[in-house]
Amino acid sequence: MQTILFIMGVSGSGKTTVGKLLSEQTGIPFFDGDDFHSTANIEKMKAGIPLTDEDRAAWLQSLNQLAKENETRGAVIACSALKETYRQQLADGLHHVQWVYLKGSYALIHERMLQRPHHYFSAAMLQSQFDILEEPFHAWVFDVQEDPHSIAASILKHFVMQSDFGIIGLGVMGKSLALNMAGKGVKLSLYNRYVKGQEEKVAEQFITHNPILKEAKAFEDLSAFVQSLAMPRKILLMVNAGAAVDAVVEELKPLLSKGDIIIDGGNSFYKDTERRIQELNQYGFHFIGAGISGGEEGALKGPSIMPGGDATAYSQVQPILESIAAKDKSGKPCCAYISNGGSGHFVKMVHNAIEYAEMQLLSEVYAVMRNGLQLSQDAIAAIFQQWNEKELNSYLLEITIDILQTKEGEDWLLDKILDTGSSKGTGSWAVAIAAELGVPAGMMTSALYARYLSAQKQTRVQAAAALSTSQASVSISTEQLQQAYALARIINHVQGFELIKTAALKYQWGINCSELARIWTNGCIIRSTLMEQLTGIVSADNLLLHPLIITSIQQQLDSLTQTVTASLQSGIAVPALCEALHYIHAMSTEQSAMNLIQAQRDYFGAHTYQRIDDASGKAYHTQWKNEN
Numbered sequence: 001m002q003t004i005l006f007i008m009g010v011s012g013s014g015k016t017t018v019g020k021l022l023s024e025q026t027g028i029p030f031f032d033g034d035d036f037h038s039t040a041n042i043e044k045m046k047a048g049i050p051l052t053d054e055d056r057a058a059w060l061q062s063l064n065q066l067a068k069e070n071e072t073r074g075a076v077i078a079c080s081a082l083k084e085t086y087r088q089q090l091a092d093g094l095h096h097v098q099w100v101y102l103k104g105s106y107a108l109i110h111e112r113m114l115q116r117p118h119h120y121f122s123a124a125m126l127q128s129q130f131d132i133l134e135e136p137f138h139a140w141v142f143d144v145q146e147d148p149h150s151i152a153a154s155i156l157k158h159f160v161m162q163s164d165f166g167i168i169g170l171g172v173m174g175k176s177l178a179l180n181m182a183g184k185g186v187k188l189s190l191y192n193r194y195v196k197g198q199e200e201k202v203a204e205q206f207i208t209h210n211p212i213l214k215e216a217k218a219f220e221d222l223s224a225f226v227q228s229l230a231m232p233r234k235i236l237l238m239v240n241a242g243a244a245v246d247a248v249v250e251e252l253k254p255l256l257s258k259g260d261i262i263i264d265g266g267n268s269f270y271k272d273t274e275r276r277i278q279e280l281n282q283y284g285f286h287f288i289g290a291g292i293s294g295g296e297e298g299a300l301k302g303p304s305i306m307p308g309g310d311a312t313a314y315s316q317v318q319p320i321l322e323s324i325a326a327k328d329k330s331g332k333p334c335c336a337y338i339s340n341g342g343s344g345h346f347v348k349m350v351h352n353a354i355e356y357a358e359m360q361l362l363s364e365v366y367a368v369m370r371n372g373l374q375l376s377q378d379a380i381a382a383i384f385q386q387w388n389e390k391e392l393n394s395y396l397l398e399i400t401i402d403i404l405q406t407k408e409g410e411d412w413l414l415d416k417i418l419d420t421g422s423s424k425g426t427g428s429w430a431v432a433i434a435a436e437l438g439v440p441a442g443m444m445t446s447a448l449y450a451r452y453l454s455a456q457k458q459t460r461v462q463a464a465a466a467l468s469t470s471q472a473s474v475s476i477s478t479e480q481l482q483q484a485y486a487l488a489r490i491i492n493h494v495q496g497f498e499l500i501k502t503a504a505l506k507y508q509w510g511i512n513c514s515e516l517a518r519i520w521t522n523g524c525i526i527r528s529t530l531m532e533q534l535t536g537i538v539s540a541d542n543l544l545l546h547p548l549i550i551t552s553i554q555q556q557l558d559s560l561t562q563t564v565t566a567s568l569q570s571g572i573a574v575p576a577l578c579e580a581l582h583y584i585h586a587m588s589t590e591q592s593a594m595n596l597i598q599a600q601r602d603y604f605g606a607h608t609y610q611r612i613d614d615a616s617g618k619a620y621h622t623q624w625k626n627e628n
């Protein structure tokens with residue numbers, strides 16, 4: 001069991017008997033704490049003088065040392081461990097600890113002790129133990145009146161019955177991940193909160209309706225859920241990002257033991273993850289912020305998983321996470337340790353921002369085809385189908401084709417969907433962080449703002465009437481549009497990875513971008529042939545300047561320019577395509593006009609500027625206007 005099992009309770013509660021039985025039945029060594037007392041302690045007890053905290057300090061330390069030495073094979077240790085502080089000393093630095101408390105009344109145990117007159121701990125001293133006894137919160141508790149054989153059997157059953165992994169939150173993603181894990185043979189405990197009339201017996205019903213979960217256990221009581229897990233406990237949170245995560249963590253804190261691992265699998269803000277890691281570290285708990293992408297289907301069949309946090313803690317959950325992850329083309333799991341701190345949630349945030357721009361580009365291309373080229377929905381789907389068969393293949397293009405082909409009765413369902421965008425946060429965080437880090441990330445920004453702008457439906461309708469805008473036909477070919485789309489996608493990925501690289505430098509995360517691109521080749525929403533191609537080159541110092549990217553720009557820039565120009569002339573807003581074009585031009589402008597802005601800043605605010613004829617970087621200020 002590779003666990004240190006401490007059997008605790010006052011003297012005379014039967015710890016040694018139960019411990020020896022367990023040892024006999026499992027082959028795990030048994031140690032009687034009484035054998036480790038110093039001669040001075042034994043003499044003191046023989047003299048009928050109760051031990052003090054100071055007397056016990058060295059003894060507890062030697063038992064803790066003993067436990068550490070036996071941690072790899074496991075051990076059963078009998079020790080009174082009367083106070084919480086004693087138990088903390090005993091468990092200090094251990095990873096797998098389980099407490100068993102043999103509980104009984106003073107009268108009963110006193111009676112028993114009278115029957116063992118030769119023990120150095122006399123019955124007369126029992127009251128001194130009851131006086132300081134603090135009952136444990138997290139122990140398996142047994143009545144001393146129960147037969148020791150039956151207690152030992154129950155303890156063994158507890159071990160066998162313990163779950164490998166716990167999931168809190170049975171929304172769509174939590175349920176799909178649970179089914180995925182159960183299919184991989186992971187023994188699960190599932191918890192969903194109880195909300196009268198709304199969320200009742202969620203876990204129980206979920207298990208009942210899914211035979212694959214027949215081994216899983218359902219809980220609505222968090223304490224029982226925690227107790228059901230083998231230590232160190234591994235608990236996946238699948239609750240809404242933000243306050244809900246903090247609330248669950250607060251509830252869990254008093255129930256956990258040192259070394260337990262919480263994995264937050266939601267779309268949490270990475271700075272929240274950093275804070276939670278630090279806070280929980282103070283208690284000896286580990287917190288892993290894991291980005292999980294793939295939606296409901298991905299979670300069920302194999303998501304892409306981006307875990308970040310303590311590397312040693314990750315190694316303990318790695319086998320389970322890898323077993324449920326999607327596999328790349330060579331069969332490797334699309335799950336890889338990202339780095340420490342909030343790095344896992346950071347890269348998931350950028351993943352989502354790339355996703356925003358990928359979706360925006362598809363919607364712009366659809367707009368140009370629908371409004372500018374006046375193509376039917378069938379025709380658009382057919383063209384996308386052709387694109388998807390070759391280099392432009394992607395999950396998002398695939399689902400777009402499905403969407404375009406979906407009818408409701410005689411009508412296209414798409415035509416019935418209100419054109420106002422919504423979002424849940426990751427896109428806006430990424431844009432804000434790109435600004436904070438000084439990274440030009442116009443693609444994701446334009447995609448985010450396109451959603452915000454679309455949400456102002458009423459103003460749009462009024463402005464359309466007031467300005468009598470109309471969208472004229474566009475004079476470009478679908479081949480040009482295809483090239484424009486392909487190039488804009490490349491720029492989107494360049495910007496996304498540059499954002500990750502800048503953050504990795506700032507936060508000292510050793511992120512391997514090739515490995516990150518690899519785990520994004522399957523399972524996640526932005527999986528694509530382009531991502532596969534990027535795997536080999538994305539770690540380049542400056543991705544934009546990589547020869548393959550430069551060649552793509554040279555080959556497709558003309559089409560992107562034509563597409564943007566023609567779309568704007570026809571009155572079709574294409575902000576993400578525009579941004580891609582703008583980025584290429586701005587990044588390849590050797591002498592920009594920023595000199596004028598620097599001069600303006602110096603003029604009104606004495607912000608100073610640097611001169612091209614002084615490489616020292618010295619700050620210059622000019623008195624621009626002679627006041628006289």
Ligand code: 6PG
Pocket residue numbers: 267292293294295352355422423424425426427524525
């Ligand atoms: C994923 C998705 C997923 C979710 C987005 C949607 O990787 O599986 O990105 O996390 O669909 O968070 O985000 P918005 O609601 O902000 O579009």
